[in-house]
Amino acid sequence: MQGDSDMKDTGIALTVIASNIGAATYLASLSIGLSSLIGAWVGSSSNNIFMSDLIYGDRRSSTISIKYISLLAFFLFAFASFIQSTRYFVHANFLMSTPHTDIPVKYVEMAVIRGSNFWSLGLRALYFATILLFWIFGPIPMLASSIFMVILLHFLDTNSTPLHQYKPPNRSLVKRVDRQIRAEARTQHWEAC
DSSP: OOOSTTHHHHHHHHHHHHHHHHHHHHHHHHHHHHHHHHHHHHHHOSSOGGGSTTSOSOOOHHHHHHHHHHHHHHHHHHHHHHHHHHHHHHHHHHHHHOTTOOOOHHHHHHHHHHHHHHHHHHHHHHHHHHHHHHHTTOHHHHHHHHHHHHHHHHHHHOOOSOOOOOOOOOOHHHHHHHHHHHHHHHHHHHHHO
16 A cells, blocks of 8 residues: 555554544543443432532432433443544554555545544534533533533534645656566566576
8 A cells, every 4th residue: 555655644644543543542531431430429329419409400319310321321422432433543554554565545544534433423422421411410501501512513513614625646657667667676586597
């Protein structure tokens, strides 16, 4: 997949993918850590601070359990998404760094896109878990955080600038010269034998 002329570009791409792997691993660890914390919190006692008069809304234990389980489910979903993201980024890294192969670029592209999709799913799950965290304190904080999150995601997801249509440089000349050099090297090798 890579030639000597592409070594610099490949090194930069591998560095970017390694950074994505590190970030996805960190967020997966954060998600599973928060899941463990919530699981320990739910199992610790029935006399909970969130059943006090400070909380507006329904304070029945069944409702509190539903809130905790919902929050736990989204943290676990975020964990699974970040693990899948890491898996696809590692696969792309493997495909790019395998020496002396003719792996199509489409395979690397698919692995990076799938890793990015799982990354986005994991972040969305964390965003939604933040809203569910405010739900523990009542419906009004949940409504306020939901409105804030919709506004935030609107600004993060909209793009008014058209994307640049990247066109790679023409490498046919380089490939043709490479083939000629290899053919010449083979003929000289056979003549020497």
